[in-house]
Amino acid sequence: MEIGITTFVETTPDVKTGKVISHAERIREVVEEIVLADQVGLDVFGVGEHHRKDYAASAPAVLLAAAASQTKQIRLTSAVTVLSSDDPVRVFEEFSTLDAISNGRAEIMAGRGSFIESFPLFGYDLKDYDELYEEKLDLLLKIRESEMVTWNGGKHRAAIQNRGVYPRPVQNPLPVWIASGGTPQSVARAGFLGLPLVLAIIGGSPLQFEPLVKLYKKAASEAGHDLSKLTVASHSHGFVAESTDTAVDKFFPPTQQAMNVLGRERGWGPYTRSTFDAARSLEGALYVGDVKSVADKIIFLRKNVGITRFMLHVPVGSMPHEDVMRAIELLGKEVAPIVRAEIDRWEADSEGN
Numbered sequence: 001m002e003i004g005i006t007t008f009v010e011t012t013p014d015v016k017t018g019k020v021i022s023h024a025e026r027i028r029e030v031v032e033e034i035v036l037a038d039q040v041g042l043d044v045f046g047v048g049e050h051h052r053k054d055y056a057a058s059a060p061a062v063l064l065a066a067a068a069s070q071t072k073q074i075r076l077t078s079a080v081t082v083l084s085s086d087d088p089v090r091v092f093e094e095f096s097t098l099d100a101i102s103n104g105r106a107e108i109m110a111g112r113g114s115f116i117e118s119f120p121l122f123g124y125d126l127k128d129y130d131e132l133y134e135e136k137l138d139l140l141l142k143i144r145e146s147e148m149v150t151w152n153g154g155k156h157r158a159a160i161q162n163r164g165v166y167p168r169p170v171q172n173p174l175p176v177w178i179a180s181g182g183t184p185q186s187v188a189r190a191g192f193l194g195l196p197l198v199l200a201i202i203g204g205s206p207l208q209f210e211p212l213v214k215l216y217k218k219a220a221s222e223a224g225h226d227l228s229k230l231t232v233a234s235h236s237h238g239f240v241a242e243s244t245d246t247a248v249d250k251f252f253p254p255t256q257q258a259m260n261v262l263g264r265e266r267g268w269g270p271y272t273r274s275t276f277d278a279a280r281s282l283e284g285a286l287y288v289g290d291v292k293s294v295a296d297k298i299i300f301l302r303k304n305v306g307i308t309r310f311m312l313h314v315p316v317g318s319m320p321h322e323d324v325m326r327a328i329e330l331l332g333k334e335v336a337p338i339v340r341a342e343i344d345r346w347e348a349d350s351e352g353n
Contacts, residue, residue: 008048010026021318068098091140092143093166192219207304237285
C-alpha cells in the first residue's frame with residue numbers, strides 16, 4: 001500500500017489576515033514539503049498542473065525536478081498533467097529529464113483537465129476536449145514505446161516520421177497513469193490500455209468507486225493484461241493533526257474559502273460545515289482527523305474499494321507552512337505504518353483462507 005501527498009501549490013488568501021503568499025515563496029515551500037515527505041518515508045508526491053492565479057503549479061516537472069536531487073526514495077509525479085492542452089513530445093522530454101535527475105522516480109499522470117484555463121491559454125478549443133486527449137495520449141504512448149517515433153498524425157497535430165525523442169528515461173517504460181474523475185469511459189480506457197489508474201475521490205462516498213475499479217479490471221482482463229500488475233490510486237482532500245478537533249479547526253476555514261470560490265465559478269451550492277462534517281465520516285471522501293481516524297479511513301478504502309495507492313491532497317486552501325509540514329510528518333511517521341501493518345495482516349489472512 002503506497003501512501004503519499006498531492007498539491008496544487010495553492011496561493012489563496014489567508015483566512016485570518018487576507019495576505020496572499022507569493023508564487024515564488026509557495027513554490028519553495030512545496031520543495032521543502034517534498035523533501036520532508038521523502039525523509040518520513042512516504043512513497044509518492046504529486047504536483048497538479050494549473051494555470052490560474054490561485055495555484056502556482058503551471059510547470060510540475062520543473063518543481064519536481066527542484067526536489068529530485070534533494071530526495072532519495074520518493075516517487076515524483078504530476079497530479080495531473082493536462083495532456084489535452086500540452087504537447088506529448090515536450091511532456092515526455094520533461095518527465096524523462098526528471099527521471100534522469102531522480103534516477104528513475106518520475107511518473108506522469110495524464111488527465112483531460114477539470115480546470116479548463118489551459119485550453120484558451122494554449123490555443124485549443126474546448127469543443128475538442130475529448131478528441132485532444134485521445135489523440136495526444138496515443139502519441140505519448142508511442143513515444144514511450146520507442147526511441148524513434150513514427151506517428152501518422154491526427155486532427156489536431158501533424159504526423160511525425162521516424163524522429164527520435166530524447167532523453168530516454170531511466171525507467172523502461174516511463175510510468176504513465178490514466179487520471180479519471182470517475183467516468184466509466186476513462187476507467188475502461190485505462191483498463192484496455194493496461195495502464196495504472198488514478199481516481200479523484202473528492203466528493204460523495206468512496207464506495208461509489210468500487211464498481212469503477214471492477215470495470216477497470218474487467219476491461220484490462222478482456223484486453224489480456226495481467227491483473228496482478230495493475231495499480232489503482234486515489235487522491236482525496238485531507239489533513240492530519242495531533243487531535244481531530246485540531247485538524248478540523250485548522251483545515252475547515254481555508255478549505256471552505258477555497259471551495260466556495262470554486263463553487264461560485266462552477267455553480268455549486270455553498271460549502272458548509274455540515275457538508276464538511278458529513279464528508280469526515282468513515283464512508284465520506286474527506287480524510288481529516290487524528291492519526292487513528294485517518295488511518296482507519298485509508299484502510300477502509302483499501303479493503304472496500306481496492307485502492308493500492310492513497311494520496312492525501314493537502315492543503316486545499318492556503319494554510320501555514322508549518323501546519324502542512326506537520327501533517328506530512330504525521331502521515332509518514334504514524335499513519336502510514338498503521339495502514340501498512342493492517343493491510344499486510346489482512347492480506348495474509350486472506351491468503352490463508
